[in-house]
Amino acid sequence: MDTNTLEEKLKKAYSHKFKSITKRVVNAVNKSELHLDELSADEVRALTSTLVQEETKALQNEVEKLLAQKESIERALEKKAEELQEAKYEVFNALEDEMQPSEKTLALLHQIKLQSIDLYDILSEMVESALITALEKEQDGELDDTLKEVIKEITFEAIKEGSLNTIRVRKILSTILATAIDVAEATPTKADAILRLTLKGMRSGLVKSIDRFKQRVAYMPVEAKHILIEDYDTIIEDLNQTDTLFSQIILTQASESSQVLRKILVDINKDMRYDLEELVLISKETADIIRERFSNFAKLAVKKADVALQSPKAKEAKRMGVQAMEAARIVLGSAIKSAKDVIEKKEK
Numbered sequence: 001m002d003t004n005t006l007e008e009k010l011k012k013a014y015s016h017k018f019k020s021i022t023k024r025v026v027n028a029v030n031k032s033e034l035h036l037d038e039l040s041a042d043e044v045r046a047l048t049s050t051l052v053q054e055e056t057k058a059l060q061n062e063v064e065k066l067l068a069q070k071e072s073i074e075r076a077l078e079k080k081a082e083e084l085q086e087a088k089y090e091v092f093n094a095l096e097d098e099m100q101p102s103e104k105t106l107a108l109l110h111q112i113k114l115q116s117i118d119l120y121d122i123l124s125e126m127v128e129s130a131l132i133t134a135l136e137k138e139q140d141g142e143l144d145d146t147l148k149e150v151i152k153e154i155t156f157e158a159i160k161e162g163s164l165n166t167i168r169v170r171k172i173l174s175t176i177l178a179t180a181i182d183v184a185e186a187t188p189t190k191a192d193a194i195l196r197l198t199l200k201g202m203r204s205g206l207v208k209s210i211d212r213f214k215q216r217v218a219y220m221p222v223e224a225k226h227i228l229i230e231d232y233d234t235i236i237e238d239l240n241q242t243d244t245l246f247s248q249i250i251l252t253q254a255s256e257s258s259q260v261l262r263k264i265l266v267d268i269n270k271d272m273r274y275d276l277e278e279l280v281l282i283s284k285e286t287a288d289i290i291r292e293r294f295s296n297f298a299k300l301a302v303k304k305a306d307v308a309l310q311s312p313k314a315k316e317a318k319r320m321g322v323q324a325m326e327a328a329r330i331v332l333g334s335a336i337k338s339a340k341d342v343i344e345k346k347e348k
Contacts, residue, residue: 001043003042006032009032010029010051011050013028013031014050015028021055028051029051092109092112092116096109114153114157123154123158123176124175124178127154127179128179128183130154131180132183134146134147134150135183142193147194148201149201151176151200151201152201152205153205154201155172155173155176158205159172159205160208160209160213164238165234165235166234169206169238170249173246173249174253177250178253181257181265184264185261195261195268199272200275203279206242206246206279207278210239210242210282210283210286211286213286217289218293220293236291239284239290242279242280242283243276243283247269247273250269253265
């Protein structure tokens with residue numbers, strides 16, 4: 001039978017007057033006088049696609065409408081997030097520029113601003129500004145530890161509020177280091193100092209972020225524990241390799257830099273190996289606290305997963321897995337039979 005004719009038959013026969021999908025499907029196939037075992041592969045494909053299309057037409061339309069709404073909401077959220085950031089900037093700028101605060105109060109305002117805005121959007125520009133300011137204010141031709149402290153605070157504020165996972169931390173640290181590399185490239189005589197102080201500040205900021213996370217974990221209320229439990233294994237794994245992550249970021253950025261800066265970064269990475277003990281220690285302590293406080297909840301999550309395995313979706317996945325194995329077995333058996341037939345014919 002021509003597949004177009006088959007599709008037309010099924011579309012005419014498909015009726016939503018039946019309450020269940022099973023009855024709708026069976027009725028459409030029987031009314032169209034089709035027999036599965038008599039159909040070709042193309043006809044079976046046309047039959048299934050037509051039945052699925054007829055059954056899910058309304059749902060598909062709803063999904064498309066929701067996706068359009070989702071895109072619209074995401075655009076609106078992005079726009080409002082930008083407006084929110086701008087409003088925060090303007091509030092602080094008004095206080096800093098118009099109210100003529102003392103130097104001490106101005107420093108306090110800067111610190112609060114650092115804690116109040118989303119740093120990731122402006123991270124690269126802020127680090128660049130801090131580095132250039134440090135170069136302009138250097139004394140006796142030497143950069144001092146003020147730069148390290150600035151990078152430490154920027155790193156800490158950028159990391160502290162969000163999820164402590166490898167992808168996010170890597171992005172933040174890589175952005176900071178990449179910016180420092182750009183400035184070092186433009187200031188070759190200060191490259192070593194810029195990169196060493198930046199990396200020391202990054203390390204200290206990361207240590208401070210993990211320490212803060214450790215404190216939060218230790219006193220986290222019961223109702224908030226699910227925040228960690230959802231990502232329990234990943235957080236434990238990430239904490240057990242923070243020193244490796246830090247070195248990888250340095251070496252990755254080194255591989256993308258000029259030969260001169262590559263050598264500087266590789267040398268700094270070697271020198272810093274012994275300075276990462278504090279990072280390793282605080283990460284281990286944090287991982288231990290998570291294990292101690294949340295291991296029982298992790299076990300509970302496993303029990304919930306066992307229950308989830310009884311859900312319709314899980315049962316269907318299991319069924320499809322069995323069917324996939326059975327289909328493979330049939331195909332393999334058919335291939336072996338065909339091969340045997342060919343051999344037998346040759347022998348005759």
